[in-house]
Amino acid sequence: MESIQGVKESDSILKSTELPLGTIQTLPPEVIANIFSCLSGVDLFQARGVCHSWKLLASTDFLWRRRIPWIAGNILQTLNPHVKKQLLLEDAFEKKSFEVKTFSGGLSQPLTPTNFFIHGSNLFADYGDSSYICIDIANDKAKQRLDFFNCRVQFLIANEQWLLWHALSGKERDTSIWSRFALRFFRHHFQEYVSAEVRDIPYPVKRVELLGNFAFFETEVANQDERGSKKLVIVKNLTSFSAHHIPADAWCLTSSPVSQLFYYQKDSSAIYSFTIDNPIAMTKIVMMKDKNHPLFDLKLTKTSLVGCSEKEVYLWDRASKELQRKIEVSFCIKALAIDGRLVILYSVDEGVHVFSLETGLCLSSFHVEGISKQANSQKEIVWHHLFYKNPEGFLSVYHLITGRKVLDQEDWGNPFLKIQVIDNTLYGLHADGIKAYTFVPFRRKKASQLISAEK
Secondary structure, three states, X not given: OHHXXXXXXXXXXXXXXXXXXXXXXXXXXXXXXXXXHOOOHHHHHHHHHXXXXXXXXXXXXXXXXHHHHHHOOOHHHOOOHHHHHHHOOOOOOOOOOEEEEEEOOOOOOOOOOOEXXXXXXXXXXXXXXXXXXXXXXXXXXXXXXXXXXXXXXXXXXXXXXXXXXXXXXXXXXXXXXXXXXXXXXXXEEOOEEEEEEXXXXXXXXXXXXXXXXXXXXXXXXXXXXXXXXXXXXXEEOOOEEEEEEEEOOEEXXXXXXXXXXXXEEOOOOEEEEEEXXXXXXXXXXXXXXXXXXXXXXXXXXXOEEEEEOOOEEEEEEOOOOOEEEEXXXXXXXXXXXXXXXXXXXXXXXXXXXXXXXXXXXXXXXXXXXXXXXXXXXXXXXXXXXXXXXXXXXXXXXXXXXXXXXXXXXXXXXXXXXXXXXEOOEEEEEEXXXXXXXXXXXXXXXXXXXXXXXXX
């Protein structure tokens, strides 16, 4: 009898601590992560159907939805592909689930824009008159005109402190020839862009990076004595320019802290590190054993160096420089991309192959027609989605983990001349102007709506 009474008392205690149906208890994210990390893949799949905390976590905040597959540890190894795709949540876009906004800046322009760039909360539209209109994205109002005085802007790069334009200038008699290249710096000052510096250089800039007060750009050299090399130019606070010769097939990667840079030479088997103060003194940090498959690309993450050859992907720890993982593939790799904890490989046969950075397992493989073509095409990867604009201007969106096409050109209408994806918004340049497509599923839902939907 005493044992039966004890069971009744324990049952009453359990019932008193249970949450009423529809009540959601808020737990710190790290607590939820620790709980889920102790469960197996099957447990997580079953819990998704009964646990309100799981459902809330899986439905309210898109950022948390992205983390769920990873906080469960090696969950992808314990599930079959069908269950895996269900557990990875329905975080892909739904058909035509976006709001469309057209930008005009409140101006009656005679021509449609020929180009545009996004920086922060501002949109810069090129109307073909050597000037750009700075438009506030929130209220679609023109704020400022930036003049470039008979220059053709090639690209924009910016951070919190600087806005750097690379422009072609100095027309010859033949208007199709541009003899000089200019770098124009604008300082972001009290919501306006103030011209700070203009630099003319005698050869093209191939690549530019901004990091804090420093700017790094690689150029081709014009001197015949310097053939087979190019210059790495380091700009310090726009007051000090220093140029250093590096091999023509080398590639430099900036990283945080600013003082550390990484360097590797294509068709080589070594990776080097150097500092801004002494770029010539390079330290060999990684030496590959297999010289038959040299690197042709290198990416940086917060914790890893990711190198790519034609048949392998290498992951080195940035702190210890030790090889963490080697991923061997049967196809020929053409390009490499990183999205959070995903490694995306593009093959020469127009395939897209997605691997986990942590486990090295293949999550999905799918075919995208025309993606191997470089001319007039664009690839943007945001939040585990691949935005691909083909040379004809038609846009498709693929979910990287599931490999499913979630949006097609029929959902967009007019062809795109250019795309840029920022957070949950796709900015597209059409023949009739610039439009912003905001994806509704990314917005946070109220808990009451989720509870009623679960019932």
